Amino acid sequence: MKQNSVGIVIATYNMKQKLQECLSGVFKLKWPSIYICIVDDGSTDGTWETLLQEYPNIFKIHGDGNLWWAGATNKGIKHCLSKGCEYILLLNPDTLVRPDTISHLVTVSQINNGAIAASVVVRSDDSNIIWWAGCDKWAPIHRWLPIWCTKYFFKQGTKLNKIPENPYYTSEAHGRGVLVPKEVFKTIGFYDEYYLPQYGADTDFSHRATSAGFLILVVPKARVSLHINNTGRKVPYNFFKAILEYWKFLTKRKNGEILRVWWHLLTRHIPIYAILPTYIFIISLNTFRYWQDYFHLKKNCSHKKLNCN
Numbered sequence: 130m131k132q133n134s135v136g137i138v139i140a141t142y143n144m145k146q147k148l149q150e151c152l153s154g155v156f157k158l159k160w161p162s163i164y165i166c167i168v169d170d171g172s173t174d175g176t177w178e179t180l181l182q183e184y185p186n187i188f189k190i191h192g193d194g195n196l197w198w199a200g201a202t203n204k205g206i207k208h209c210l211s212k213g214c215e216y217i218l219l220l221n222p223d224t225l226v227r228p229d230t231i232s233h234l235v236t237v238s239q240i241n242n243g244a245i246a247a248s249v250v251v252r253s254d255d256s257n258i259i260w261w262a263g264c265d266k267w268a269p270i271h272r273w274l275p276i277w278c279t280k281y282f283f284k285q286g287t288k289l290n291k292i293p294e295n296p297y298y299t300s301e302a303h304g305r306g307v308l309v310p311k312e313v314f315k316t317i318g319f320y321d322e323y324y325l326p327q328y329g330a331d332t333d334f335s336h337r338a339t340s341a342g343f344l345i346l347v348v349p350k351a352r353v354s355l356h357i358n359n360t361g362r363k364v365p366y367n368f369f370k371a372i373l374e375y376w377k378f379l380t381k382r383k384n385g386e387i388l389r390v391w392w393h394l395l396t397r398h399i400p401i402y403a404i405l406p407t408y409i410f411i412i413s414l415n416t417f418r419y420w421q422d423y424f425h426l427k428k429n430c431s432h433k434k435l436n437c438n
Contacts, residue, residue, distance in 0.1 A: 131162035133216070135231055135308070136209025140168045140201035141222040142194075145176040147356060148222040152184065155220070160231040166208050168201040170194055197326035197382065202304065203319045215311050219304040225253060225354040226306055233351035234308035237296050244344035245313060245335075246351070247299060248306030251289060253354040259287045260355050263299035263347040267336075267399060275403040276410045277395075296346040301335040306353035317341050327382050329390040336398045364422045366430060371423050378419060379412075387415055 165187045171194030234246040250261040263282040317337045320330040377384035395404050
């Protein structure tokens with residue numbers, strides 16, 4: 130591979146149309162050395178067949194449905210590194226990358242001694258509105274309370290012109306347009322596919338990286354657009370279905386599995402004295418938000434006399 134080669138890794142499951150849109154943006158990237166690896170974890174919507182027929186020059190890995198996000202992502206990363214890639218760009222299939230994104234990310238990473246460089250995520254239906262633009266570090270919510278939390282620097286819905294123009298620190302990065310130098314993987318390993326197979330692995334990886342001395346920087350000039358309808362929690366209108374979905378939200382892997390995910394994250398990354406009170410606080414907060422969304426949906430449907438079933 131050429132110098133400064135970038136391996137692009139996309140883990141996907143049943144998102145054929147969005148993946149094709151994502152790849153249309155990838156093919157427009159202005160960078161001299163790109164290697165693309167798609168990991169399809171057993172899709173049933175024709176994704177694999179489409180990849181075979183329409184994308185012969187992309188390297189493809191076929192999973193059996195048991196890789197989940199972390200396992201699929203790790204397979205893609207390891208393959209790209211074996212091909213000599215110096216950087217890994219992580220993308221989700223529901224994102225659209227801009228032509229100059231890689232150049233901005235690589236430049237910032239090199240200037241800052243091999244930092245992880247993260248794109249700003251904007252809405253696909255309005256590129257001037259932020260979906261994600263960095264997180265503050267974990268810290269106590271009050272000096273007398275043993276409860277730790279983090280928060281977004283900028284709320285979802287903030288206008289793009291409200292964020293800084295120059296790169297700035299973030300405590301966490303995700304899988305939407307994040308550039309990771311190969312030295313990070315050599316130093317801390319890969320995403321935790323055993324304990325955090327679907328959710329939380331990116332947060333855990335970020336904290337392991339910063340603990341090892343790597344910077345994570347948000348790069349405002351690098352942006353990816355997100356189809357927001359494909360992300361976030363979906364709450365059903367029917368009360369009994371809402372109870373079932375809430376239980377899945379707590380315990381099922383593809384729905385969030387927050388009881389398990391947050392326990393592993395907190396026991397690894399905050400002080401022992403704060404683990405239990407923080408865990409109770411986070412589960413309670415997520416429970417409140419879930420049912421708040423449910424009653425908000427009920428109110429809107431009743432007020433507007435809509436059929437929300």
